[in-house]
Amino acid sequence: MESSFYNKNIIYFFAALFLFGCEMKRVSGDPSLSSSTNNDNNGSGVNNTELPAGFSNFISEYTDVYISGDYVVVESTGVPNHPSPYWGEGHSNYITPHSGMVVNPNKISQQNYKFYIPLIPSVSSSVSSTPLGPIGVSISGVPFFNQYAGPNNQPLDNEIASFDNYDGHPQQSGQYHYHWEPKYLTSNGASSMLIGYSLDGFPVYGPTEQATGQFPSDLDELNGHSHATNEYNDGTYHYHATTNSPYLIGGFKGNYGSLNGGGYFTN
Ligand SMILES: [Zn+2]
Ligand SMILES: [Zn+2]
Numbered sequence: 001m002e003s004s005f006y007n008k009n010i011i012y013f014f015a016a017l018f019l020f021g022c023e024m025k026r027v028s029g030d031p032s033l034s035s036s037t038n039n040d041n042n043g044s045g046v047n048n049t050e051l052p053a054g055f056s057n058f059i060s061e062y063t064d065v066y067i068s069g070d071y072v073v074v075e076s077t078g079v080p081n082h083p084s085p086y087w088g089e090g091h092s093n094y095i096t097p098h099s100g101m102v103v104n105p106n107k108i109s110q111q112n113y114k115f116y117i118p119l120i121p122s123v124s125s126s127v128s129s130t131p132l133g134p135i136g137v138s139i140s141g142v143p144f145f146n147q148y149a150g151p152n153n154q155p156l157d158n159e160i161a162s163f164d165n166y167d168g169h170p171q172q173s174g175q176y177h178y179h180w181e182p183k184y185l186t187s188n189g190a191s192s193m194l195i196g197y198s199l200d201g202f203p204v205y206g207p208t209e210q211a212t213g214q215f216p217s218d219l220d221e222l223n224g225h226s227h228a229t230n231e232y233n234d235g236t237y238h239y240h241a242t243t244n245s246p247y248l249i250g251g252f253k254g255n256y257g258s259l260n261g262g263g264y265f266t267n
Helices: 002-029 053-057 183-188
Strands: 062-067 069-077 113-116 123-128 135-138 148-150 168-170 176-177 194-197 202-207 224-227 235-238 252-253 259-262
Touching: 069 168, 113 135, 176 202, 194 252
Parallel strands: 202 235
Antiparallel strands: 062 069, 069 113, 113 259, 123 252, 135 194, 168 176, 194 202, 224 235
């Protein structure tokens, strides 16, 4: 009995010494741990080396998604994963225009996009209006454009007839894009699915809610609101696709990232 009691205490002693030693080393060995920045995964539950769950929705055949510093980088060529008249006759994905479609003179061409999306999105002190050109990216790598056809907030009205069967079209330099719900994705997935990300890091969902299947009734003027989703159990601000303007992202709620290979000049 006595020797067993003694052995146990020896074990406790060395265990305590080991833990204490580790603690001392951790605190004294890394000055950043005692600095005031205090941003090393505390409380948020976010592991900065792992992609947020929503990014697993990106289709790997068309996109490369990885972390670089404080950003998630989404690389894509920006071409659609579906047929369109804009592939041009002779292309394997070419289809004839649907009835009533007014085909614009542009053709789909491969781009070299790198979207730099904040890894941890943060609400900005003021909303930023979106520029022309790509403002976010769908899970197939096709960019989202805003609700305008060109400078000075020209409405889309005159462009809508040029949308193809899946409601996308290319602009002058061949950038294919969606101004609203990417119907090919939602018709093959679900109306409530995560369809992509805004350049400010907040996710974009289809027109209905995952939990209820209903259309949201409390969207703000940017098409957004906050609640928990399948991908964000703790809740997040997010945008929804709507049938009325602004259709996808009415402005950046958050501090936005940047884009290489795009250009903010045309729609
Ligand atoms: Zn919602
Ligand atoms: Zn357009």
